[in-house]
Amino acid sequence: MSPTIASLDTLVAGLAPEARRRFDRLFDVAVSVAEVLPPPAMENWICSAFKYLTRKDPAGPEGRKEILDTIRHQQVVHVLNRVTTQATLFNYVRAVRPIEAKAATDVEAEIEAARGRCSFCKPLELTPANSFGRIGQKKTCANVAVYDGYHGLVIFEHHSPLRFRHDEFAPAEIADLLATSRAWADKCHAESPDARFFFLMWNCLWKAGASIIHGHAQMTVGRKFHYGKVERLRRDALAYKKEHGADYFADLVAVHESLGLAVRWGGVTALAHLVPAKDREMILVAGRFDAPDLPAAIWRALKVFAAQDVKSYNLAVYMPPMGAPDPAWAGFPVLVHLVDRGDLAAKTADIGAMEMYASAVVSADPFALAEAMKK
Ligand SMILES: [Zn+2]
Known part of the structure; x- marks a missing residue:
């Protein structure tokens, strides 16, 4: 698996001690999970709009479950530059969205x-x-x-x-x-x-x-x-x-x-x-x-x-x-x-x-x- 922003805290935990100290001098990370509860009438639309969240058939029961579970528990990674106070919120659901090249x-x-x-x-x-x-x-x-x-x-x-x-x-x-x-x-x-x-x-x-x-x-x-x-x-x-x-x-x-x-x-x-x-x-x-x-x-x-x-x-x-x-x-x-x-x-x-x-x-x-x- 390639690293993603969702795995940032795991990546940071695996850094060598000197690199870890440097990271901690510069950055802080907070991870949140937002509980989002869609009503049944929204499920078909969600499974179509977010079909990229599964590698299984997005219309099949396993694919649908994976998509809906990901939407119900959305991970948000908040990164702060402690030195400059620049900060960014990343939502995994948005971050893994594939690039759909559109004609210009x-x-x-x-x-x-x-x-x-x-x-x-x-x-x-x-x-x-x-x-x-x-x-x-x-x-x-x-x-x-x-x-x-x-x-x-x-x-x-x-x-x-x-x-x-x-x-x-x-x-x-x-x-x-x-x-x-x-x-x-x-x-x-x-x-x-x-x-x-x-x-x-x-x-x-x-x-x-x-x-x-x-x-x-x-x-x-x-x-x-x-x-x-x-x-x-x-x-x-x-x-x-x-x-x-x-x-x-x-x-x-x-x-x-x-x-x-x-x-x-x-x-x-x-x-x-x-x-x-x-x-x-x-x-x-x-x-x-x-x-x-x-x-x-x-x-x-x-x-x-x-x-x-x-x-x-x-x-x-x-x-x-x-x-x-x-x-x-x-x-x-x-x-x-x-x-x-x-x-x-x-x-x-x-x-x-x-x-x-x-x-x-x-x-x-x-x-x-x-x-x-x-x-
Ligand atoms: Zn001109």
Whole structure:
């Protein structure tokens, strides 16, 4: 049996003593069983909707019993990062749901319908420039309605944001994106040396918050202090070092490695995050933003998403400030977060009050994601 999030406490109990101590410094796990009592009139519907819960015939008496028993006693695994207080609730019933790849035909048609009518297809005519102009001839623009003093976009050469799912999508395109965004941030920093806090993000399609279909990434450069969540992580890592005399980021990687949730892609370590913000969150850990293996690692992560039928996702890069090395940020790595934002056809948002104010609620199993990352 491959490990699942439901067997996390057993896996942790089996760790070697040093790995166990490290896990306990970083994480805590609570397991609950929810009693759910469906009336007889619901049973047929349940056996059909949750037929993946049995390997027997879901219509036969044994298969039906297995499905109904699993629904009646649902296991929930709650994982807390004790250092950062990030937390995630996993429900086994949701986590083992198989991936049913759906054709992207409707989405592709919607994307194609925007081609030509799209301002990013004609950036020189229909997008504003930053104070220092553009990177390349037309690779970047300013956002029309900014959310920080420096806010720009990298406009992808190709209109379709689903290009990452196609065979012709190449690591060189990611290398170009990273280099272009960095050249843009360097211009901001050169113009205003107090603008040091570079943040790169990529919202792919509307479920991920993108208002324009044409593929694009966004970047900002903040002043005085980093964005709140990045600063929070810096402080937490610092407090961890003070308390335990250990490097938080090295320990985070080591815990994921000890559980089989990490893979090495060249010089980059990719984690199937144990406390994902939402489904299928990967974190790529690199030493530098210009690490030679980073573009290929991001490309691989996107290919994992494509294989998992992800169509809409967020990517966000944490890194230390630009300019002279700042001792306050010593040892802070480059972290690339990638997270699935769910079904483009669903009307509901994938986050509600729980996620905004309490804890992430996640369906996808990080152990299944790790298996996909190892392929
Ligand atoms: Zn376009």
